[in-house]
Amino acid sequence: MTKGAIYSNFPSKGALLLAAVAAKGLILSKRGRSTTLREELGKTARELVNLVRRAKGEELFIAQFQLYALGDAELMKEIAATYTSGFASTSSYLASLKGMESSGMRPDELAVALQAIALGFTVQSFFSPDAITKSVVEETFQALAAGLCDRRAH
Numbered sequence: 001m002t003k004g005a006i007y008s009n010f011p012s013k014g015a016l017l018l019a020a021v022a023a024k025g026l027i028l029s030k031r032g033r034s035t036t037l038r039e040e041l042g043k044t045a046r047e048l049v050n051l052v053r054r055a056k057g058e059e060l061f062i063a064q065f066q067l068y069a070l071g072d073a074e075l076m077k078e079i080a081a082t083y084t085s086g087f088a089s090t091s092s093y094l095a096s097l098k099g100m101e102s103s104g105m106r107p108d109e110l111a112v113a114l115q116a117i118a119l120g121f122t123v124q125s126f127f128s129p130d131a132i133t134k135s136v137v138e139e140t141f142q143a144l145a146a147g148l149c150d151r152r153a154h
Contacts (some may be wrong), residue, residue: 003149012074014069014074017068017075026058026062028118035097036097036099037098040094041142041144041145042138043143044114045142046138046139048117048122050137051122052122062126063126065095086111086115087108087112090107095107099148103148105148110148117140117144
């Protein structure tokens with residue numbers, strides 16, 4: 001394919017890069033619906049483990065994408081809008097889960113925190129891949145679930 005053929009399908013380089021990130025599976029995917037907050041946090045941990053595995057070998061691409069995005073005001077707006085929309089839908093979903101109401105944390109705050117944790121584990125895995133194990137990710141989410149879901153016991 002020529003550059004022209006590629007760019008004729010995307011309005012900008014930023015849109016092309018966003019499509020590449022999605023095509024490489026470097027975004028947390030949708031999972032089946034859960035009924036409880038604890039169950040959802042377990043599913044999120046398992047999906048994050050898979051995301052970290054998919055990101056292996058993509059470190060430079062992800063870093064270059066982030067640097068490009070930071071220098072492209074329009075792409076930053078698009079990413080921010082995507083996050084805002086994602087946080088809203090995740091928050092609504094989390095609010096529907098049994099256990100969220102007694103967690104002591106607002107669903108919108110938890111949505112942001114889960115995204116930050118996912119980004120943190122992913123980036124940390126680039127620098128210390130042997131430390132970001134399935135066990136570390138799953139135990140982190142189990143501790144989060146215990147802190148949020150077992151509040152009545154305290």
